[in-house]
Amino acid sequence: MQTVVVGRLTAVHLQPGMHAGEGASIRREGIPTAVVKKTRAAFLDALRQVREANDVAGAEDVAYTETVARAVSGFLEVVGALNRKHEFLYTLERDEVIDAVDMLAAQLSESARAALDPLLEAALDD
Numbered sequence: 001m002q003t004v005v006v007g008r009l010t011a012v013h014l015q016p017g018m019h020a021g022e023g024a025s026i027r028r029e030g031i032p033t034a035v036v037k038k039t040r041a042a043f044l045d046a047l048r049q050v051r052e053a054n055d056v057a058g059a060e061d062v063a064y065t066e067t068v069a070r071a072v073s074g075f076l077e078v079v080g081a082l083n084r085k086h087e088f089l090y091t092l093e094r095d096e097v098i099d100a101v102d103m104l105a106a107q108l109s110e111s112a113r114a115a116l117d118p119l120l121e122a123a124l125d126d
Contacts (some may be wrong), residue, residue, distance in 0.1 A: 012086075017084075027036040030088075030119045031086070031088045031093075032086060032088075035082050035086050035088055038078060038082055039078065039079060039082060042074065042075045042078035042079065042101055043075055045071070045074065045075070046071040046072060046074060046104055046105075047071075047104065049067055049068075049070070049071035049074075049081050050067070050068050050104050052067075053067035053068060054107070064107075065108055065109070065112050068104065068105055068107070068108055069108075069112065069115070069116065071104060072101055072104050072105055072116055072119065073116075073119055075100070075101070075104070076097075076101070076116075076120060076122070076123035077123070079097055079123045079124075080122060080123035080124075080125075081125070083123070089124060091115050097123065097124065098120065099122075100117065101120055
């Protein structure tokens, strides 16, 4: 199995020949299954957008930066809304969300990544 992202909340484990969305158990102790599914689906959608942008444009391209920023923003909006409703983000889960955002934004410039910080803070805010 290949792990796309480390973190039980957003992890996607793929066996050769499998597509994202198939595979890993999504059961997470203490967090409703629906929340884990929605979080993972939002991450997969953001990951797909980042990969498509990478295929079309280079990391130096403005269109790439805008696409990645929109993908991360969409992911964080879902996480923030779910957290406000279910209050499931504790220290470990917050770290996992930060790791997921770091992975999605890995090829962005430092200033573009810094521009995402307020979105990340808002999503993780209690």
